[in-house]
Amino acid sequence: DGGITQSPKYLFRKEGQNVTLSCEQNLNHDAMYWYRQDPGQGLRLIYYSQIVNDFQKGDIAEGYSVSREKKESFPLTVTSAQKNPTAFYLCASSTRDRAIGTEAFFGQGTRLTVV
Amino acid sequence: DAKTTQPPSMDCAEGRAANLPCNHSTISGNEYVYWYRQIHSQGPQYIIHGLKNNETNEMASLIITEDRKSSTLILPHATLRDTAVYYCIVRVYNQGGKLIFGQGTELSVKP
Numbered sequence: 001d002g003g004i005t006q007s008p009k010y011l012f013r014k015e016g017q018n019v020t021l022s023c024e025q026n027l028n029h030d031a032m033y034w035y036r037q038d039p040g041q042g043l044r045l046i047y048y049s050q051i052v053n054d055f056q057k058g059d060i061a062e063g064y065s066v067s068r069e070k071k072e073s074f075p076l077t078v079t080s081a082q083k084n085p086t087a088f089y090l091c092a093s094s095t096r097d098r099a100i101g102t103e104a105f106f107g108q109g110t111r112l113t114v115v
Numbered sequence: 116d117a118k119t120t121q122p123p124s125m126d127c128a129e130g131r132a133a134n135l136p137c138n139h140s141t142i143s144g145n146e147y148v149y150w151y152r153q154i155h156s157q158g159p160q161y162i163i164h165g166l167k168n169n170e171t172n173e174m175a176s177l178i179i180t181e182d183r184k185s186s187t188l189i190l191p192h193a194t195l196r197d198t199a200v201y202y203c204i205v206r207v208y209n210q211g212g213k214l215i216f217g218q219g220t221e222l223s224v225k226p
Binding site: 006031033035041042043044045048049050056058088090092094096103104105106107108109111 | 149151156157158159160161164202210211212213214215216217218219
């Protein structure tokens, strides 16, 4: 079945450590997105990528980094510079912006807890 | 910043229609309105989207006003499983097609 997979579902890290969240899709989508969600809040955009080897900052990119070496994969690294990394992280993918009107599919999220 | 405004919460009786309003008064001509819902601790689920015509699918109907400044999502026969946070989103296609989320409406379907 086609879909978007995030792993792991739960992740614990010590403060000061970098951590990388995985996002893989087999939908042949060009565009991929990372969002962060805090308790009781909506989703906020961290980074997005429209094509391999290209990505843009979203609204809250500070303390995060991404790479897009393969079409299927868009990993997110939460660095030690991110002051409040504990959150629910969601990855999404869709066709490129020229394909107007198509929906974006979301993964099931990774809940990161930094202690 | 979010381009949509929704009431923070709504209640609906099971079996009745749930009508969820959304204001998007600054929407541009080529921007679509999307609706997603999120059940606690899960990824958002796509429901429906539209540009200016009303749309219907197996899950819901979307009614967009003629001036496109507001819309209503209709769940025709709400069930307990429809209890979720519903997000009305404007999709910005000149910025990579990103979805800009607001705070959403928490819909509680009651027996």
